[in-house]
Amino acid sequence: MRNCSVRELGRMDYASALELQRRLVAERQQGAIPDQLLLVEHPHVVTLGRNGHRENLLASDEILARAGVDFHPTDRGGDITYHGPGQLVGYPILDLREWKRDVAAYVRGLEQVLIDTLAAFGIAAGRIPKLTGVWVEGRKIAAIGVHIARWVTSHGFALNVSTDLSYFQYIVPCGLTKPVTSMAALGIRAGLEDVGYVLAGHFGRVFDCQMPVGAPAHSGARKRETL
């Protein structure tokens, strides 16, 4: 069975995480490292996919700046989205040639990992046909946007654990005028580390790889989510 390293990056700004992904993608393409799953929490940032529509950004640069939100165009699929504290962001760097050469199956796989993770916390989440992502009663709880180069994946998913949902007012998430939700909004209080730990297990099962077992990387006191 393939190995997949889990890297828990804690709080890291978007640009640094993007840079790290680029480096790991190159190393993965050369076969220098095994598959990776990066788990990270970003400070407030709005990112726009390559095929996204700037008009889905509802706020001016000034308003974003005043709210302390960065804006970052990027090269993943999908439209516009928001990342911020309380959101578990996952960036799998997988060589799909060693799993399935099928980008649709990969996206469905990510959805399955998220659905199974939420189920472990007692949340019944599912898919909506043609609307990639994971949904709970018509509200989006996790977004997906992927980039693939030579069958090696980057970017990935963002799961709202205790995200301050008011920040989504600045955008039309993924170009869809559908509401968003979070685990906290559904009454589930959980820390990012705990959710990441559960998620890594489901990730290994769905993508047929061996995840390192052990305690979550952050053993210290749980961070208080800042607003």
Next chain:
Amino acid sequence: MTDVVMPQMGESIVEGTLTKWLKKPGEHVERDEPLFEISTDKVDTEIPSPAAGTLSEVMVEEGKTVGINTVVARIDENGAGAAAAAAAPAAQAAPPPAPAPEPAAPPVQAAAAPAPPPPPAEESAPAAEPAGPLSPLVRKMARENNIDLSRIKGTGAGGRITKQDVEGYLAARPAAAPAPAAPVRPAAPPAPAPVAAAPATAPLPPAAPARTRIEPLSTMRMKIAEHMVLSRRTSAHVTTIHRVDMTAVAKMREHNKAAFQANYGFSLTYLPFIVRAAVVALRQFPLLNASLDGNNIIYHNEINIGIAVALENGLIVPVIRAADEKNVLGLQRSVVDLAARARSRQLKPDEVLGGTFSITNFGSYGSLVGTPIINQPQVAILGVGTVDKTPVVIHDAIAIRSICHLSLSFDHRLIDGALADQFMTKVKQVLEGWTEEVQ
């Protein structure tokens, strides 16, 4: 020449959107160097070049969605090409035994296909189909348009029928004899042709071209819709229309136009004159600058005029604050600035709040008269029609004057017709007897 095709990115994926060319026609590209990007459902993928050479021809432009295996470009291996070209047919003989009954040899794409595995061969075609491989896109177009493909001459590689061939045929068809004689959509092309091998894929939609297209409302559109209906439900709308002679204003404008352009870099329009006239009238009739809150009238001491600005897919009403403290120059400057920033989405949130009265200038789009909807919680809105030179009777003589129709929609819960028309008479009087300096 090597054909570059839309690769198959997964079993159930039958098409992809070409989002970006990373090379331009005429540019050199190395084998395995990223050549273009495609997008399929939230996944962007860089596609490497299948060969080294010059990108000689690009058949699919950015933004177009095409079926898998559609040729999107050709690469000319010229100098170094000999070896590669020789290798191609050899490689082509080798691929796993294809169950395809197709007589014509597939073009070099088999050798050229990038990373993804060679797609399953096309399904056996209905009898009427011509020789040569058909892309799923062409099959789909043929099915949807009820075309007998044997009537089309292919111009693609190896005589294959391309999308352009089908489009050309369709364009020519109405003049020529329509293909099938049967009246009701016949079962003519049996078209089983499942697009590639898609086991679990739902059957394709029926052949009829779509009669509708569904698109979700933008957030702005939803907000506008909500606001408009709310306003209609809230206020008792009545509209009164007055004809105003703008000749004095036109003269003043003519006189200052060049100076405005030279000194301030923007032109002088009719709108700031009308804003100014409205401000003067609002000061005299403050009930039109009020709001209704339950059983209370709220009189606003500031005169903040909202100016409706049309955006590409919507409308926004930025506010000129303390409009009563500005002359025509100041008002024109505000109008130009707010409109420009509205269109580039640079307005600050408080710049669309706090309006006490609104003006909408539909005349700039040629409208003579309109009946605008009140911008809640205000109680009146002034609509400005187009200014036209018109023959009018003055002292029993016919004169040519610049005429404009102004319409005032007001909330009859608070304002009666007599007051509304007194207000409009004041506006008219200011404009017709314009004396104020503009700068």
